[in-house]
Amino acid sequence: MLLPGANSARILVADDDADLLALVEFSLRHAGFEVVSARDGLAALAAFDSGRFSLLVLDINMPGADGFTVCATVRTRSSLPIVMLTARDQEADMVRALEAGADAYLAKPFSPRTLIARLRALLRRTSESDVPEVIVGGHVLKPESHSLLANGSELHLTRLETRVLYTLMTNAGRTISADRLLMDAWGRSGPEERHALKQVIYRLRRKLADQPEAAELLNTNRNAGYRWGTEPTASDRSLPEESGPVTLP
Numbered sequence: 001m002l003l004p005g006a007n008s009a010r011i012l013v014a015d016d017d018a019d020l021l022a023l024v025e026f027s028l029r030h031a032g033f034e035v036v037s038a039r040d041g042l043a044a045l046a047a048f049d050s051g052r053f054s055l056l057v058l059d060i061n062m063p064g065a066d067g068f069t070v071c072a073t074v075r076t077r078s079s080l081p082i083v084m085l086t087a088r089d090q091e092a093d094m095v096r097a098l099e100a101g102a103d104a105y106l107a108k109p110f111s112p113r114t115l116i117a118r119l120r121a122l123l124r125r126t127s128e129s130d131v132p133e134v135i136v137g138g139h140v141l142k143p144e145s146h147s148l149l150a151n152g153s154e155l156h157l158t159r160l161e162t163r164v165l166y167t168l169m170t171n172a173g174r175t176i177s178a179d180r181l182l183m184d185a186w187g188r189s190g191p192e193e194r195h196a197l198k199q200v201i202y203r204l205r206r207k208l209a210d211q212p213e214a215a216e217l218l219n220t221n222r223n224a225g226y227r228w229g230t231e232p233t234a235s236d237r238s239l240p241e242e243s244g245p246v247t248l249p
Helices: 018-030 041-050 067-075 091-100 112-124 159-169 178-185 191-208
Strands: 010-014 034-038 055-059 082-086 104-107 134-136 139-142 147-150 153-156 218-221 225-228
Touching: 010 018, 010 041, 018 034, 018 112, 034 041, 041 055, 041 067, 055 067, 055 112, 067 082, 067 091, 082 091, 082 112, 091 104, 091 191, 104 112, 104 191, 134 159, 139 159, 159 178, 159 191, 159 225, 178 191, 178 225, 191 218
Parallel strands: 010 034, 010 055, 055 082, 082 104
Antiparallel strands: 134 139, 139 147, 147 153, 218 225
């Protein structure tokens, strides 16, 4: 039976630690989620192929196929949110998780309450699917396909990169604080998210490097935040004075 305010989301959890897996399963079911569990990476991929899920929770260190491999494989087939778990709070793991396409990163040990809060925040940000394109100058951001069209070429983005660019481009010419970007992309502004934001900006710069005109549009104000472009041009889409947070797919 679902608890009051419970979610109907179906979550796939993969971890080779039997005790932790049992604890996470129990906590998520108690919070109202439907849970399918897997003890290794290959079992996680098989479960993913055989069912429909709202979100994946993947341990990094698993036999058969590690969490990075599972995450990257799922990303070739789906854009559903993915949370990566690891016993090591290391920057290299976080960077690899983001590169594989993860949406969030949680270091062990963690409390079930923290995990549930993180999952609910991610699910809220994926509950809407009809988000319009953003056109600024010659650049078109397509949230549905997670891509940016620039000068006739298409740049493929992760979900996090799309969220960050959405906020920046819908406020083109205005400096947006790191706190605002964190709340729009993750729903919180903890130290893990702050570090992840820097990595997302770095990855966006790398992707835009082959498009010099676009690369020059992503600016950093170290004291205030980040900005897309210098100031809105007459050819840009009319934008509000300050657009509020928008839930992206």
